[in-house]
Amino acid sequence: MVLTPALGAHYTCPMDKIFLKAAFHRAMLFAGGWLVLTNAQHDALAPGLGVSIAATWLSLRLLPARHPVMLWRLARHLPRFVAGSLKGGVDVALRAFSPRMRLNPGWIEVSCDLPDGARAALGGELSLMPGTLAAGSAEGKLLVHLLDTDAGHDTAIPREAAYIAALIGRRSQQA
Amino acid sequence: MMADLATYVLTALGLVFFVAGTVGLLRFPDTFSRLHALTKADNLGLGFIALGIAFQTETWAQLAMLALIWALALLAAGTVAQLVARAALATTQEEE
Amino acid sequence: MTVWLHIVALGLLASLGGALWRVWRGPSQADRMMAAQLVGTGGVGVMVVLAALQDWGLLVVAFALALLAGLAAVGFVQAQTPDGAGDPEETAPSRPWKDALAATQAEKKP
Secondary structure, eight states: OOOOOOTTSOOOOOHHHHHHHHHHHHHHHHHHHHHHHTTTOGGGHHHHHHHHHHHHHHHHHHSOOOSOOOHHHHHHHHHHHHHHHHHHHHHHHHHHHSSSOOOBOEEEEEEOOOOHHHHHHHHHHHHHSTTEEEEEEETTEEEEEESBTTTTGGGHHHHHHHHHHHHTTOOOSOO | OHHHHHHHHHHHHHHHHHHHHHHHHHHOSSHHHHHHHHHHHHHHHHHHHHHHHHTTOOSHHHHHHHHHHHHHHHHHHHHHHHHHHHHHHHHOOOOO | OHHHHHHHHHHHHHHHHHHHHHHHHOSSHHHHHHHHHHHHHHHHHHHHHHHHHTOTTHHHHHHHHHHHHHHHHHHHHHHHSTTSSSOGGGSOOOHHHHHHHHHHHHHHOO
């Protein structure tokens, strides 16, 4: 009899499974990019195979896969991201065009327990959302610039952090 | 006909956002606020332009190429905004 | 349609002209860099519009431009770090930033 792990225990994928999954995702990505760039011409297919393999190998060397990225969650997150960046653009455009230009810039620090890659993804996403701009991190805290400290844009940050945490299969500590 | 209408509307919107980005870049009082304007408005502008032009494409390959360009621009914008903000933090003196 | 797309392309070029003013005036290096970034994104936009007007092959030019614009910014940031080759996170944020953070916090709870 195999003992089943206790329910609710922190579940982690085995390392080689993560590696294989990441290699597969990246190979598909590079192959797709090659097909688009070459218009899927027949005589470009053979070099494309070599290029995809080389690119996958290089990308795994430069950025080893450490966390399982859940593509279906990424796909589900996409509409929310597009909506957020739309709001961000409209917000900043209205401020730019309005004659009084309501700005009250300021900084906040947000504690963030995501690993490096995920933190960069969160920062990139926040930079396209309304009113927030990430400027990297210091001592494990994300530095965020707010366009208007009175507008409450910072309430979006924990929510986005939780979404990104879910993408790499983590439950966020922040409620 | 509908496709042409979509192109008119979407490219016009794209142009508005590009202009908003430039206006923000010229009007906003400090470096970081200007970075907000640039990152958010510009990207949306390019997105709308690409979407508008997508209605004029003739083959799937052109459509895929447009999607690739937009995805690349989006990814680059998010990353570059952070990097430039960080570099500005480390170097800027109070200027205004 | 042709006329309209030409107008869009001209509009994009005009907005790039505005960005060039910021490249010229600065004041900080980062301001110049981000204005150059806007010229990059705008250039991609112009190329995409011209692709529809003239030759769809221009989409490849737009793609290359988007790629180079991103890499240019990364190059700029690397050149700004003290050893000229690194990660901007290795330098601690400057003194003015600490003051700015404190100011925001003070304002939040009056």
